Amino acid sequence: MINETYKKMLQGKSIIRELSEYASARGQEIGYDNVFDYSLGNPSVPCPQAYTDAMAELLKTGDPMDIHGYSPSLGIESVRKAVADSLNQRFGMDYEAKHIFMASGAAGALAHAFRCVTSPGDEILTFAPYFPEYGPYVNLSGAVLRVVPASTEDFQVNFQALEQVMNEKVMAVLINTPNNPSGIVYSTETIEKLADFLETKQKEYGHDIFLISDEPYREIVFKGADSPYVSRFYDNSISCYSYSKSLSLPGERIGYVAVNPRCTDGDVLAVMCGQISRGIGHNCPPSSVQLAVSKVLGQTSDLSVYETNMNLLYDALVRLGFQVVKPGGTFYIFPKALEDSAGAFCVKAKKYDLILVPSDNFGVPGYFRMAYCIDTEKVKRSIPVLERFVKEEYPDR
């Protein structure tokens, strides 16, 4: 009979998707140029020409039996080796091919990582504000997501709250830095303190606690931000990466799991991912995309637009009196709303064709997210509109 769990999920609505659909519909009415659509976190710059060239070259000169042939379930060996080498060179790690599992984007990487280090009923902690999809990602794996309240003054880790939520059933802690939705990058101090905390708790509980680091925004870091490589600081760590943002290839579903060579069972976790894959649909990234990406490792799209947009918006928001923490990366900013209800605030903004996402689904009430992966020209045009919105709707501030 029809599975009731999944059927019930059909009633749930994604506020982000709804707003994005509203923006498109509104665009049909008044021209999409006139809709200041800050809803979706979708790259706004194309992939590097080098990627297109690499793929075209493969098609032209490669043997179709190789390019389109089965990838081993852990990924193509030469690609895994290239990924390991690239990480070692950049971050001083000592990955080998055997520590890398190629996955269908960060979502695929997380689906495997969660199953590697938890059993049904175990808990995974994450920190507010967090990407709302972590709910279904974790809960449908059989583990249970628990959320540590935010530290709203800086959106680093709230250690006091962490101490309260932590318990023996927690087998993994999930972080996302640079962070969606706050745009904040966890500092070296934060990561060190978190690592110390987890080491202590591992000893206290007598079991491993894995740090799963979701890093799709790793390459979008702004000038001056302290952006430590998480796995350098904690042995029981797993890095989950996606090329969706760095190479603007979100539809090509390619990323990886990188298992810290020093973690418990470090030599078998990637192989376990291969076993997990048998149960969840062999969602190996396409062979041709693996091969093309391996030719452009270390390169990125021109990501500079995101920093330009951030600076424009941050300055405007501060000038307009918003309480906002300056992002260190990503293409998000997360200011405090001008009234308690983020929902009411965002509904008022819609009247000005400003499409803002209320923060409640991110696990923090009273804020809103702007995804500024849009043209800089539109960001500039949106600022006077934002100003008018604030003055008209909140005249007494």
Add this chain to the structure above:
Amino acid sequence: MINETYKKMLQGKSIIRELSEYASARGQEIGYDNVFDYSLGNPSVPCPQAYTDAMAELLKTGDPMDIHGYSPSLGIESVRKAVADSLNQRFGMDYEAKHIFMASGAAGALAHAFRCVTSPGDEILTFAPYFPEYGPYVNLSGAVLRVVPASTEDFQVNFQALEQVMNEKVMAVLINTPNNPSGIVYSTETIEKLADFLETKQKEYGHDIFLISDEPYREIVFKGADSPYVSRFYDNSISCYSYSKSLSLPGERIGYVAVNPRCTDGDVLAVMCGQISRGIGHNCPPSSVQLAVSKVLGQTSDLSVYETNMNLLYDALVRLGFQVVKPGGTFYIFPKALEDSAGAFCVKAKKYDLILVPSDNFGVPGYFRMAYCIDTEKVKRSIPVLERFVKEEYPDR
């Protein structure tokens, strides 16, 4: 802590993979041309030039933001529509885009289909001989795989055995026609009888029983074979397809779920697949591959080599006194071994560099599988070797 279920799976070995690795190693010693490697079911002909051209054209003229952008989680709407139209035209169905869910190959399609129509603990029946991966595919979804013994005289459905295994906990029946490993295509008579049986049981039990049809070999059907489109015969049916074999794109991970419009909740099952995907890693096929495949729907690789090879092998096997049912499709043949132990038979064959897969893992003892997706020239050279093997090892037959 490390998940013990997946960790234990690491000890399990795939006999097919072991034999394939043996064949490669042996090839290093004596030249791969001299190894008659019938182990792996991997297409031996390239994808059609039209596919390569379609992809090259997309790269050249398409907007990289579209080609590589996020696909909706159910697949790109125009692609789903094109798939539905193509199926309707070929098989007289009435699919709409809303009945199609694009999936990462047949494995991905099955992972979604199982979760749609079962809850943990429910049973899924399949028929021996069967693809051994059905075990982990089903069991890791939370359902339980039960196997109906084979009808070895023709490898159609053994209805007597089916009646005995059938019970109220069975929520789905999984068939694979054309069949791996037998090469047999279920006849119209078989499908009609199976549909009647399931209709009766649905009434008796008072719940739906879904027929999940795994069809990656649908396009590899030989002259004269009766190859009915399964979903025409039973309303509660889900077709799971892959382009891996028909377009020789196994590494590109593209296929689909086609939900029979007449089945229970026919309008929501594909949408449910989108929800399921959130939990198992958003294993949507790559956007660029969806777009390129949609340009070549109805085309296939040159699949004629498989029929040529089948005829050569079938004639030789019959001449040598093997008991063998003539395949109606696929690139497999499944003869009876010349002694009770298929394992012992295949070990002896190895001495002649004939790499045959014993049948035990397919749920039938005493047979062996030959995957003849290899060069015809090598098939021809293998026949005198097969003859020598039989004469020397089984002289009294």
